Amino acid sequence: MTMVRNMILALAAALPLAACGGGSDAGGSAWMRETAYYYSASEVDASNVADLGVAWEFDGMVVRGRTNRGLEATPVVVDGVMYTTGPWSVVYALDAKTGKQLWTYDPETDGQFARRTCCDAVNRGVAVDDGVVYVATLDGYLAGVDAKTGKELWKTDTITDRTRSYAITGAPRVAGRNVVIGNGGGEMGVRGYASAFDKKTGKLAWRFYIVPGDPAAGPDEHPEVTEARKTWDPKSRWDLGGGGTAWDSIVYDPDTNIVYVGTGNGSPHPIWLRSPAGGDNLYLSSILALDADSGRKKWHYQTTPSDSWDYTATQNMIFADMEIGGKPRKVIMQAPKNGFFYVLDRVTGELLSAEKYTTVTWADRVDLKTGRPVISAQSDFSKETKLVWPSEAGGHNWPPMAYNAKTGLVYIPVLEAPMTFTLNAEQAYRPYSVVQGSSTGLAAFGDPNDPAMAKLLKGQPKPKFEQVLKAWDPVTGKIVWTSKVMPFWSGGVMTTSSGLVIQGSADGFLTVYDGKDGKVLRRINIGTGIMAAPMAYEIDGTQYIAVPAGFGGAFNSYYLPGWAAKTRENNPRLIVFKLGGEPVRLAGPRPKLPLMVAPAKYRGSPAQVARGAALYGANCGRCHGDHTESGSYPNLWKMAPETHDAFENIVLGGAFSYAGMASFKDVLSPADARDLHAFLADPVAPPAPQEEAAAAERRSLH
Numbered sequence: 001m002t003m004v005r006n007m008i009l010a011l012a013a014a015l016p017l018a019a020c021g022g023g024s025d026a027g028g029s030a031w032m033r034e035t036a037y038y039y040s041a042s043e044v045d046a047s048n049v050a051d052l053g054v055a056w057e058f059d060g061m062v063v064r065g066r067t068n069r070g071l072e073a074t075p076v077v078v079d080g081v082m083y084t085t086g087p088w089s090v091v092y093a094l095d096a097k098t099g100k101q102l103w104t105y106d107p108e109t110d111g112q113f114a115r116r117t118c119c120d121a122v123n124r125g126v127a128v129d130d131g132v133v134y135v136a137t138l139d140g141y142l143a144g145v146d147a148k149t150g151k152e153l154w155k156t157d158t159i160t161d162r163t164r165s166y167a168i169t170g171a172p173r174v175a176g177r178n179v180v181i182g183n184g185g186g187e188m189g190v191r192g193y194a195s196a197f198d199k200k201t202g203k204l205a206w207r208f209y210i211v212p213g214d215p216a217a218g219p220d221e222h223p224e225v226t227e228a229r230k231t232w233d234p235k236s237r238w239d240l241g242g243g244g245t246a247w248d249s250i251v252y253d254p255d256t257n258i259v260y261v262g263t264g265n266g267s268p269h270p271i272w273l274r275s276p277a278g279g280d281n282l283y284l285s286s287i288l289a290l291d292a293d294s295g296r297k298k299w300h301y302q303t304t305p306s307d308s309w310d311y312t313a314t315q316n317m318i319f320a321d322m323e324i325g326g327k328p329r330k331v332i333m334q335a336p337k338n339g340f341f342y343v344l345d346r347v348t349g350e351l352l353s354a355e356k357y358t359t360v361t362w363a364d365r366v367d368l369k370t371g372r373p374v375i376s377a378q379s380d381f382s383k384e385t386k387l388v389w390p391s392e393a394g395g396h397n398w399p400p401m402a403y404n405a406k407t408g409l410v411y412i413p414v415l416e417a418p419m420t421f422t423l424n425a426e427q428a429y430r431p432y433s434v435v436q437g438s439s440t441g442l443a444a445f446g447d448p449n450d451p452a453m454a455k456l457l458k459g460q461p462k463p464k465f466e467q468v469l470k471a472w473d474p475v476t477g478k479i480v481w482t483s484k485v486m487p488f489w490s491g492g493v494m495t496t497s498s499g500l501v502i503q504g505s506a507d508g509f510l511t512v513y514d515g516k517d518g519k520v521l522r523r524i525n526i527g528t529g530i531m532a533a534p535m536a537y538e539i540d541g542t543q544y545i546a547v548p549a550g551f552g553g554a555f556n557s558y559y560l561p562g563w564a565a566k567t568r569e570n571n572p573r574l575i576v577f578k579l580g581g582e583p584v585r586l587a588g589p590r591p592k593l594p595l596m597v598a599p600a601k602y603r604g605s606p607a608q609v610a611r612g613a614a615l616y617g618a619n620c621g622r623c624h625g626d627h628t629e630s631g632s633y634p635n636l637w638k639m640a641p642e643t644h645d646a647f648e649n650i651v652l653g654g655a656f657s658y659a660g661m662a663s664f665k666d667v668l669s670p671a672d673a674r675d676l677h678a679f680l681a682d683p684v685a686p687p688a689p690q691e692e693a694a695a696a697e698r699r700s701l702h
């Protein structure tokens with residue numbers, strides 16, 4: 001296997017792929033941000049989309065060190081001001097007509113927390129309500145900021161245990177008198193929960209624990225925990241947290257005062273390690289309907305009972321009124337990672353339909369009578385490695401889908417990829433590290449001629465590693481059209497009353513489709529990879545379409561051919577279009593730095609180099625990749641002599657922690673750092689991590 005493939009497999013293993021959309025719908029706004037990604041007053045349509053050009057661009061976001069980390073936030077526009085976030089949870093207020101920067105709120109997030117995330121120091125946006133902008137920070141705080149001045153009104157700690165890898169990349173949501181936020185860390189040994197804080201004072205209103213805690217640590221915090229505990233083995237791996245993190249989707253319905261929270265995968269991933277006696281393991285991979293004032297559960301629906309495949313149900317949830325089976329229903333819709341598209345009555349929680357929107361092999365179907373999936377034998381990797389669709393990245397991840405009431409269709413950014421899943425024999429807890437309990441690989445990168453892989457592929461659909469946009473009829477449960485293939489990990493979607501569907505992609509293109517039939521109406525090359533969903537707004541009779549561009553997140557360590565970030569600079573940019581605007585400025589070429597020869601004094605013995613290679617695989621490769629031009633993180637084979645001189649101070653002393661390079665002194669000794677350095681300084685062996693290192697990483701970490 002090549003190193004590239006190893007890195008991809010290793011990265012894929014770490015794909016909890018967190019993220020979240022964020023922002024409140026302003027009252028009366030034509031933009032339905034949280035509930036549909038739909039713009040109801042569009043003057044831009046098929047007849048004039050060719051005239052779309054740039055109104056303004058903002059590229060002044062905070063970048064720490066040299067690492068670009070991608071934009072995942074869809075902006076919120078209220079009263080002519082655009083509020084959005086960039087990497088490191090920094091909030092920007094911009095004049096939405098001109099792009100002029102009005103203020104910046106930098107919460108000075110602790111850079112050490114980059115190590116506590118699966119998927120980069122990104123942020124999925126703000127909520128805005130009644131003159132206050134709410135943002136949650138990577139290091140776990142929730143802040144209320146004055147919308148006019150950017151002045152912090154209050155800031156509160158949302159984390160219950162700072163010795164664990166909690167971090168926040170998601171957007172808070174205002175729900176009645178509270179603001180609600182969850183957190184991430186489901187790959188790293190945490191216990192998930194959602195918290196609500198009084199939106200005026202920041203005082204804790206309620207906290208809903210999504211999974212039970214270690215019974216030895218104290219009584220259950222609320223009745224739902226006791227109810228959930230019945231579905232867990234009493235001898236569950238409480239030391240690994242249980243998971244269930246609510247890292248993205250939170251939606252509020254003011255009519256019923258219900259806040260809906262999507263919950264994540266188990267920790268560790270495989271139920272055979274997590275809860276050996278089995279059980280549904282509530283409330284993993286579920287939609288929770290909670291009373292917004294009390295936090296008490298109204299109903300729940302678990303999409304993936306006994307989840308072992310990282311099938312989070314944190315993907316965005318859409319509200320709609322529609323007729324199902326001849327009856328008008330207020331529905332909530334979700335396309336979670338597990339590949340089924342769910343339509344539920346959002347008042348009662350009744351399951352109305354669940355059909356496959358992508359290739360799914362972990363379950364045959366969902367039984368509408370019981371509401372439960374019919375799980376397949378193919379999904380069971382407790383005794384041997386199995387090939388399962390979808391991958392840990394899911395059939396759909398955080399880039400939002402959109403719903404258009406006029407076409408009646410949901411537009412889903414769909415990932416098509418299977419994965420090999422292998423159960424780890426054991427999984428110890430290790431601080432600030434991936435402890436997911438399984439080893440996984442994207443099957444499309446496996447060698448089909450390898451006998452072991454050939455055996456896994458036998459009788460299974462041919463592996464893919466692709467992304468498409470699918471138009472989905474939620475009433476019939478059928479695909480209406482599918483776009484051409486675009487690179488994996490492309491962006492979220494918005495749609496308009498004029499029938500347009502707009503989506504960016506990793507290759508740096510913004511594509512405008514006819515929502516009825518999928519015809520491509522316009523392709524705009526931005527030259528910067530796009531992940532977030534665009535949004536639209538109007539000022540003084542002019543419609544604007546805002547497109548956050550900047551690649552990063554889960555795939556920031558290894559860029560693939562075809563991705564804009566592979567060949568072009570990847571500065572985060574917010575590009576706003578209008579009819580009659582200017583041409584787009586393409587991002588420039590990515591600068592190429594030469595490999596550097598390390599100072600001779602840092603070389604070590606062959607034994608040190610070998611040991612250093614294994615340490616690199618276990619601790620560093622997840623971000624830094626190999627010696628080839630890999631992703632956004634610094635290439636350690638290109639360190640300047642003075643960086644070599646500071647090596648121990650960086651790795652153990654945390655000298656670059658502000659930029660996201662945390663101290664590793666809790667897991668590495670000075671001797672470890674020296675051997676690591678010897679590996680990186682070794683001029684004899686090819687300057688790349690050894691095969692064993694990547695294998696060790698897969699065994700020990702994923």
Ligand code: CA
Nearest residue numbers: 016186265310
């Ligand atoms: Ca996950």
